[in-house]
Amino acid sequence: MTELAPPTAASPAQDAAASHQLELLRTMLLIRRFEEKAAELYSAGKIRGFLHLYIGEEAVATGVMQALNPEDAIVATYREHGHALARGVPPGAIMAEMYGRANGCSRGRGGSMHLFDLSRRFYGGYAIVGGGLPVAVGLGLADRLQQRRRITACFFGDGAVAEGEFHESLNLAALWDLPVLFLCENNLYAMGTALDRHQAQTDIARKAQAYSVPSSAVDGMDVVAVEAAAREAADRVRRDGRPYLLELRTYRFRAHSMYDPDLYRTADEVERWKQRDPLVLLRARLESRGAPPAEQLAALEREVDGEVAAAVAEAEAGAPEPVEGLLDDVCAERPR
């Protein structure tokens, strides 16, 4: 499913592919650095509440977003910094949200778990596991009823697969021919519960058969493979107006949240997965073809660091939401 050519003299197509892959690297690096910074700021007490890091899983959001158009919709979970960044939500607006500031992308109401950006059809982070799936089905239904050719991408974890809403939502989407791309980020754990201790059948992609939904699984550490699989799946959803389930096999390098002492897996296991760090893999892929030069990579690192620093500065500079506006956003209809 990859598009890699053998390493010979670079054709224009290969150049384009390389520069695209550099873009992928840039996005993944932004997610990585942004979250490393967020973890630091959490320890410093600048960010509060729950913070779920995506580190290790960057290839998934990054690869999938390549397959989506601006008019497509996205539904994500509480572990959604990566998705928001890859979708183009400004890092400053995300960081400010985690600071709880007025310039945050949810005006300080949502925090890390509830990032929203309607202008990018980023329909938010949902923190009730499984709770985003029905919403995605509804977005797909709206598109169908309005005969629009756009799709909804719905991210959720392996843990969500156990919830009844997974089952109900896949059935609804299939029954009603809805253009929803279901994306299961299988990182092998739901908090501290390993896949084989929460699923009697651990082949998630296969579960789609129970709803006559086509499905496949892809190596979620290889961003190029993710992009290819996501493009194929998204194109199919767009073309057929029917759902598809793509399972992305990945791993989180950090604990579930900042509260998690991470007692349920061995350091060894984590280390083994880090060998397949998506950034390392992509870098190796680029390097194996001789590109890009070290200074280009260093520049990219600098740029990304600068972007993260700017995001923090934006958050620090943000005004706190005034307490007087406490009841402002409860209803869209303003009280008379």
Next chain:
Amino acid sequence: MTELAPPTAASPAQDAAASHQLELLRTMLLIRRFEEKAAELYSAGKIRGFLHLYIGEEAVATGVMQALNPEDAIVATYREHGHALARGVPPGAIMAEMYGRANGCSRGRGGSMHLFDLSRRFYGGYAIVGGGLPVAVGLGLADRLQQRRRITACFFGDGAVAEGEFHESLNLAALWDLPVLFLCENNLYAMGTALDRHQAQTDIARKAQAYSVPSSAVDGMDVVAVEAAAREAADRVRRDGRPYLLELRTYRFRAHSMYDPDLYRTADEVERWKQRDPLVLLRARLESRGAPPAEQLAALEREVDGEVAAAVAEAEAGAPEPVEGLLDDVCAERPR
């Protein structure tokens, strides 16, 4: 899967089979006549609330109950007169319950949808579709934890398959190795919604694969086939201590409930299914082997009629529950 021998001179085994089949006929006839009477009494205003008839589906409960031992548990739905009768709950206690009398099997609190008989481990009729499945899982869990070799039989309809609890419960039972026999009574409709309008994948037995649960489907109009399939499935659950899903393909001859104008299917379709009336099929099977003589069948009819009449008399004679006891059964612990 049947045990029928070619019709030659009767061996002792054949005699036993024939007399057993006469028992099956008797049970199915009791359900049929009991419910015909209930429908009459409903029109007369003696029975109130919702009344869901099982007419047409008698082979399912009758056949399955043969495979269960007295120590096994049963969880049923709101359409459970047949299950209660086949399990041996006294017809008088059921009829009295539908009259709302003190001698009813739920002391008038439950009515038609909530029949209970703890002495027979009949854990009741559940009227929230899908709501019985988790309870059955729990009964199985209790058996596992107490290392008992008994099973729980859990009946539910095709409509319930769409509920999240179906998905969650099958996964739990499989994941935890619980001795639960899931019995899907697929009568092709959930109220007025045909199977293919509520399930994207209409092969219900096949859905069990999503949980690594073994499964099969059987002709639910043929009581002999049902019994054989249920025995095989129950034995397997008992032996392996793991769940099994048996789909029973059947049809209800009457409307969903007494409120249902039955607008969603054709008279023709109902007529075609009536050709496969489980009572007619079994009678034909018996007759094809020359047994039983007409007078034996007539006697059986008379007996069953008498039993139903006695049940009605018992209900009529039952005392109403006194209003003073209104708050008696809210908690098992009596207020001090």
Next chain:
Amino acid sequence: MKTTYRDAVRLGLREALQADPRVFLMGEDVGRYGGAYAVSRGLLEEFGPERIRDAPLSESSFVGAGIGAALGGMRPIVEVMTVNFSLLALDQIVNNAATLHHMSGGQLSVPLVIRMATGAGRQLAAQHSHSLECWYAHVPGIRVLAPATLEDARGMLGSALRRPDPVVIFEHASLYPVEGELSDDAGAVDLERAAVRREGGDLTLITYGGSLGKALGAAAELAHDGFSAEVLDLRSLRPLDVGTIVESVRRTRRAVVIDEGWKTGGLAGEISAILMEQAFYDLDAPVARVCTAELPIPYAKQLEDAALPQVDRIVTAARALLPRR
């Protein structure tokens, strides 16, 4: 015209479907079956299966799909067959529908209408007879309505669809066959104000939905004894029209709240607490409550009748507050 509450709801649905192509009705058996309470009969033929959408038994997900469809630009009307089954969808309603506008800092809004039948009185026993309006009325971010009259049955729906926020409409199942007059030009109704259904000066009976008839019955009985009871129909359970409630009770100085929910922690207690806070010094007697007894609803008729608010219990409660005559 003479019609029924059921037909009035259907009329409201038809008008809404005709008026706005974004409106559609979704729920279990709303189409082919014609609605569990026959409310939507005929609509499938008129509007087709895309707009009269039969849903599988998946309450959580089809309600959630209603939320998503509202986000996607539609104006869904989701029917949950009864409030009992809505427990399966509460997560979507409370955690998503009611919060999305807020959590997104005002970016998203969810113009979703959820209709459901509620209430007891038909011997349907403990899993089909709840009155959980008070739970919904507890939740910020949603509006809760309870039409008790034909006008409201027809008109509240259209008015609700014009709001940008989620609205939950409770139709008491025993009202569907009730007959009455409905003026042909009845249309949108106000959603903010409680309605005085009978004027009076000696005490106020405060109620809504399926209990309105019983309150009016009690008021008629009290009139025989020479007491004039004002009957207030709350209409909107969230937000409550506190102004009208307090104004009436300040005037009559006595109140009985009638509510088919269980007493403890129910809506009647909320009204009583509001009167405590805002009319304490005007009260001549403590506010009384007539609610459902604290038990799952039993099947047997005499038990169910004894469990529910009835005219005689309302009259007794009222008399206890009134001076002897």
Next chain:
Amino acid sequence: MKTTYRDAVRLGLREALQADPRVFLMGEDVGRYGGAYAVSRGLLEEFGPERIRDAPLSESSFVGAGIGAALGGMRPIVEVMTVNFSLLALDQIVNNAATLHHMSGGQLSVPLVIRMATGAGRQLAAQHSHSLECWYAHVPGIRVLAPATLEDARGMLGSALRRPDPVVIFEHASLYPVEGELSDDAGAVDLERAAVRREGGDLTLITYGGSLGKALGAAAELAHDGFSAEVLDLRSLRPLDVGTIVESVRRTRRAVVIDEGWKTGGLAGEISAILMEQAFYDLDAPVARVCTAELPIPYAKQLEDAALPQVDRIVTAARALLPRR
């Protein structure tokens, strides 16, 4: 011994598991992870995976399985990670656990204990900060407890397990790290009575769970001004110990109810309504409520703080009822 609320709950769990082989603990991440709030850490090692049972994310079904296991002769303790997620299991709790004894005419009983964390105050925003105790307290057929102290955190569990009916225990998440003294022989506690946590004669502050500390803080501030506030810890939210509540307020003649739920339709309103009915003629001022503002809980600290009951809001509400000094 000096210990924490968290450890006190764990102690209660250990004691229960040791005392009765029918007891087991089941819920998401109670085993390998050690509990979302580290309450059950170490129990897996001590009691093994059959009795410390990690459940998949399937709230409705593992709570329902708890019901079935109770019917089958076990004494399950089901942990729902927080009350927010319990919405997914409400159907099982309300329609099955609370009704089975009744619907079966007294044949079945469900000796099930459900524990869950509740409450806000840790910047977890609108989907992780509910206080829905009042919903549970509305439902006949279940008992609802809210341990506010270390003794209750440890003792209520054992007492609950001795009851034949479903019991729901709410542990306010902000209490887990609270330290205190627990006597070594602390054991079973009474489940019926509210507790006077501070005696006083000028007014009664009525509260429970996570708000007890705030009420005590307010009482201390009021004492500076020369007012002696009695602080009542409800402990049992269903049934309510109406006797103790009414006795106290009849004596002090003034009351403020503090409850972290949203105000409208919350538990504070119920207490106010009870006082209306049973202490109206003894009140010198209307009963006041200090509750959470009517909005989904916001993430930003200053907004969350402003939304929740705080000591200063309690003091202000109390002062408004008291004579000027």
